[in-house]
Amino acid sequence: xxxxxxxxxxxxxxxxxxDTVALDDFSLVVGKGEVVSLVGPSxxxxxxxxxxxxxxxxxxAGSVSIGGRTVFSEGVDVAPEKRRVGMVFQExxxxxxxxxxxxxxxxxxxxxxxxxxxxxxxxVGLTGMDHRLPSELSGGExxxxxxxxALAPRPEVVLLDEPFSNLDAPHRDRMRRDVRxxxxxxxxxxxxxxxxxxxxxxxxxxxxxxRDGHVVQVGSPLDVYQRPADPWVASFxxxxxxxxxxxxxxxxKTDLGSFPVDGSVEGPVRVIIRPEWIVxxxxxxxxxxxxxxxxxxxxxxLVLELAEGRRVQARVGRRPVLERGDRVDLEFxxxxxxxxx
Amino acid sequence: MTVQAPWGxxxxxxxxGATEAAPxxxxxxxxxxxxMWVAGVLIVLPLVLxxxxxxxxxxxxxxxALDILFDLRTAELALRSTVLTVLVTATAxxxxxxxxxxxxxxxxxxRKAWGxxxxxxxxxxxxxxxxxxxxxxxxxxxxxxxTGWDVPVLDGLPGAWLALTLSTFPFVYLMVxxxxxxxxxxxxxAARGLGASRWRSFWTVTLPQLRPAIGAGALxxxxxxxxxxxxxxxxxxxxxxxxxxxxxxxxxxxxxxxVLSVLLILIALVIIWAEQRTRGNAAYHTSRPARRRSRQRxxxxxxxxxLGFLVSVVTLGVVIPVVVLTTWxxxxxxxxxxxxxxxxxxxxxxxxxxxxAILAMAAAIPIVVLTVRYRGRASGWLERTVFVTFxxxxxxxxxxxVFFAVRYLGPLYQSLTLLVVVYASIFLxxxxxxxxxxxxxxxxxxxxxxxxxxxxxxxxxxxxxxPLIRPGLLAGGALVFLTTMKELPATLLLRPTGFDTLAVRIxxxxxELFYARAAASALVLLGLSAIPLYFLVLSTKESSE
Numbered sequence: 045x046x047x048x049x050x051x052x053x054x055x056x057x058x059x060x061x062x063d064t065v066a067l068d069d070f071s072l073v074v075g076k077g078e079v080v081s082l083v084g085p086s087x088x089x090x091x092x093x094x095x096x097x098x099x100x101x102x103x104x105a106g107s108v109s110i111g112g113r114t115v116f117s118e119g120v121d122v123a124p125e126k127r128r129v130g131m132v133f134q135e136x137x138x139x140x141x142x143x144x145x146x147x148x149x150x151x152x153x154x155x156x157x158x159x160x161x162x163x164x165x166x167x168v169g170l171t172g173m174d175h176r177l178p179s180e181l182s183g184g185e186x187x188x189x190x191x192x193x194a195l196a197p198r199p200e201v202v203l204l205d206e207p208f209s210n211l212d213a214p215h216r217d218r219m220r221r222d223v224r225x226x227x228x229x230x231x232x233x234x235x236x237x238x239x240x241x242x243x244x245x246x247x248x249x250x251x252x253x254x255r256d257g258h259v260v261q262v263g264s265p266l267d268v269y270q271r272p273a274d275p276w277v278a279s280f281x282x283x284x285x286x287x288x289x290x291x292x293x294x295x296x297k298t299d300l301g302s303f304p305v306d307g308s309v310e311g312p313v314r315v316i317i318r319p320e321w322i323v324x325x326x327x328x329x330x331x332x333x334x335x336x337x338x339x340x341x342x343x344x345x346l347v348l349e350l351a352e353g354r355r356v357q358a359r360v361g362r363r364p365v366l367e368r369g370d371r372v373d374l375e376f377x378x379x380x381x382x383x384x385x
Numbered sequence: 386m387t388v389q390a391p392w393g394x395x396x397x398x399x400x401x402g403a404t405e406a407a408p409x410x411x412x413x414x415x416x417x418x419x420x421m422w423v424a425g426v427l428i429v430l431p432l433v434l435x436x437x438x439x440x441x442x443x444x445x446x447x448x449x450a451l452d453i454l455f456d457l458r459t460a461e462l463a464l465r466s467t468v469l470t471v472l473v474t475a476t477a478x479x480x481x482x483x484x485x486x487x488x489x490x491x492x493x494x495x496r497k498a499w500g501x502x503x504x505x506x507x508x509x510x511x512x513x514x515x516x517x518x519x520x521x522x523x524x525x526x527x528x529x530x531x532t533g534w535d536v537p538v539l540d541g542l543p544g545a546w547l548a549l550t551l552s553t554f555p556f557v558y559l560m561v562x563x564x565x566x567x568x569x570x571x572x573x574x575a576a577r578g579l580g581a582s583r584w585r586s587f588w589t590v591t592l593p594q595l596r597p598a599i600g601a602g603a604l605x606x607x608x609x610x611x612x613x614x615x616x617x618x619x620x621x622x623x624x625x626x627x628x629x630x631x632x633x634x635x636x637x638x639x640x641x642x643x644v645l646s647v648l649l650i651l652i653a654l655v656i657i658w659a660e661q662r663t664r665g666n667a668a669y670h671t672s673r674p675a676r677r678r679s680r681q682r683x684x685x686x687x688x689x690x691x692l693g694f695l696v697s698v699v700t701l702g703v704v705i706p707v708v709v710l711t712t713w714x715x716x717x718x719x720x721x722x723x724x725x726x727x728x729x730x731x732x733x734x735x736x737x738x739x740x741x742a743i744l745a746m747a748a749a750i751p752i753v754v755l756t757v758r759y760r761g762r763a764s765g766w767l768e769r770t771v772f773v774t775f776x777x778x779x780x781x782x783x784x785x786x787v788f789f790a791v792r793y794l795g796p797l798y799q800s801l802t803l804l805v806v807v808y809a810s811i812f813l814x815x816x817x818x819x820x821x822x823x824x825x826x827x828x829x830x831x832x833x834x835x836x837x838x839x840x841x842x843x844x845x846x847x848x849x850x851x852p853l854i855r856p857g858l859l860a861g862g863a864l865v866f867l868t869t870m871k872e873l874p875a876t877l878l879l880r881p882t883g884f885d886t887l888a889v890r891i892x893x894x895x896x897e898l899f900y901a902r903a904a905a906s907a908l909v910l911l912g913l914s915a916i917p918l919y920f921l922v923l924s925t926k927e928s929s930e
Binding site for chain 1: 415831836838839840841852853
């Protein structure tokens with residue numbers, strides 16, 4: 045019956061602490077079974093938004109519904125324990141005085157406990173760890189227990205607050221894949237909060253980019269990266285180069301050259317180019333000189349200097365093999381254009 | 386790192402910028418459930434209502450009150466209390482600072498052992514120290530019997546001064562020691578490098594930085610001296626507290642006792658206020674955790690002087706009391722004096738202290754949850770009330786309760802229930818102090834996790850918060866047990882007929898000059914105190930490991 049209703053619907057949330065505005069007309073709709081990442085710089089209000097959904101911090105105004113049920117609006121404020129929201133905290137927040145099984149079974153009714161605990165522990169790959177204490181587990185294992193605990197009561201949604209920030213890099217990548225798989229296997233609806241844009245892009249079906257207390261763009265990872273809503277989103281989500289130019293009759297002219305543009309844009313514009321949208325071809329009398337290069341193995345980042353002393357960064361594959369001082373010709377394959385006025 | 390003074394509810398000195406991995410405690414989250422506030426208010430009422438009532442009673446008796454206030458004898462009492470307080474505070478500061486500096490900053494032999502021995506008088510009640518000096522001096526005293534000399538009785542002002550100095554210098558010592566350990570040794574090294582002598586660098590660089598710690602310690606010593614009843618009464622030095630007791634015990638009209646109490650409370654409030662301010666300031670000079678201090682080399686002469694100083698402090702504060710009490714108890718037993726252990730008093734002490742400890746632990750839970758999780762103006766007031774009622778002279782608090790109970794509580798007056806409630810309320814600050822330290826280690830997310838897993842606030846408190854703060858609660862309970870067992874004036878005023886504690890026994894026996902009997906009870910009291918003390922030391926060791 046509630047099939048068509050979104051799993052989470054936030055409308056116009058506002059919250060201020062003293063002088064700081066944490067949420068400023070925050071709205072977000074998450075469909076059933078969707079995995080959404082909520083990404084933004086620190087202090088943009090993303091954790092506050094998550095806590096408003098979970099019910100830990102009632103906002104000043106707005107409405108929240110979960111699974112079609114209004115849990116917050118004028119005169120309504122459902123307590124966190126009645127919202128059917130699973131929460132995975134940044135520091136996991138496992139109950140240190142309880143075993144893994146007790147932690148995971150905490151939110152499950154007595155009669156289902158044993159069975160459900162076994163089920164979720166299998167799901168997160170911790171079969172047989174029932175009697176361990178949290179302090180006896182590695183960071184990654186604690187993370188899995190936290191996720192299992194949140195999933196065990198079959199919540200409407202799972203909220204994850206910077207879940208990977210306490211893991212070191214190699215573990216983080218693996219955990220990210222595992223969590224994605226677990227959430228998909230469980231058919232869960234999930235919202236991740238993260239400040240790491242590559243994590244946000246990698247993990248989610250949908251990315252919601254947040255700034256100054258509200259969502260500025262929602263879309264697939266590809267969408268938000270390739271077609272950012274504004275220059276700020278463009279530079280927040282990845283490395284980019286911005287050049288000013290003038291658009292006229294479907295062409296933008298900049299210091300770096302001319303780009304085709306949608307005919308409706310006229311006048312001063314800002315052109316955003318990502319390093320990997322630039323192709324560098326070795327040429328004896330190329331227009332740019334390689335000033336510096338960082339070789340990463342799977343690819344390399346070139347720092348190039350153009351004729352007028354202007355520098356650009358280009359990400360290129362393992363080839364061409366270049367050295368400092370080599371000259372290259374540049375081709376700009378893509379660009380995003382924003383009117384400036 | 387914070388230094389928890391063993392007698393106080395607050396960390397004695399807060400270290401600003403120290404790297405303690407305490408989780409963030411209050412986010413502007415939900416409001417506390419209403420029943421938590423009801424509990425919090427109910428917990429402070431048993432002392433707040435009587436104190437308010439006492440003030441109104443005195444205001445109501447204004448003419449009589451004014452007469453007493455401007456009575457010459459009141460002025461004399463004020464003078465005598467002031468003289469004693471000033472003398473004790475000055476010597477406590479001198480002894481406390483010197484001991485702290487010698488132990489922390491010089492190469493005096495046996496530093497670790499001195500560090501344990503020097504603050505020990507803290508656990509000996511002031512009336513036991515007074516008893517041991519009375520029993521050691523005088524024609525019948527231990528010193529006279531051993532040497533055959535003609536020894537005068539050490540009582541009155543000198544006796545009270547000595548006993549209270551020994552009781553209070555540990556406050557200064559512990560605070561200054563903590564401050565010295567936090568000092569950046571580079572500053573002193575810099576002064577020495579610029580050519581200052583050891584003394585000059587101590588006076589011009591080290592001492593000014595210790596000033597807030599010394600100030601806070603001195604004010605604590607002053608407050609303790611002003612509030613003390615046991616030592617001054619045994620030493621027969623008439624001060625505010627003894628006058629209040631005499632007026633209370635000997636008169637039908639108890640207005641004078643009420644007036645003197647209000648006056649003493651007002652003086653105490655000023656000191657408490659000043660102490661809180663200094664303590665607040667005590668944080669500003671602290672720096673990052675300091676590297677190891679280089680210790681001062683001592684010449685042979687200096688080493689002997691330093692050792693002599695520490696030996697005499699420990700002799701006066703620990704050795705003499707223990708030796709004198711033991712010889713008196715033993716001597717009494719030999720001459721057939723009735724020094725058998727009074728099991729009734731032992732039972733009374735144990736029952737009263739255990740019940741008080743349990744009640745204080747239970748009451749500490751809502752107070753700590755409110756003040757840590759729901760920080761705000763209201764919880765700040767709650768915290769302050771708990772602290773102030775702890776710091777006021779016990780005799781005035783007890784007297785307020787007596788007035789209130791006689792008027793409004795009928796059968797509860799002079800009941801064990803009321804006595805235990807008063808004990809628990811007075812010493813609540815110790816339970817909340819210790820519990821608070823545990824609570825600060827509990828990440829609020831853990832409680833939020835419990836909430837989002839379907840448990841309400843009460844269930845969360847029971848299944849998550851309380852199990853996690855148990856170590857602090859138990860330490861707080863042990864502390865309350867320890868101080869309740871030593872408590873004298875409130876017990877004297879509020880105990881049910883036929884209810885005895887060791888403290889009362891020691892005091893009344895000593896008051897009637899039955900030193901042998903008093904000594905035996907005192908030894909039992911010290912022995913029983915060692916039990917909770919042992920658990921306290923154990924728990925601090927565990928938590929620091």
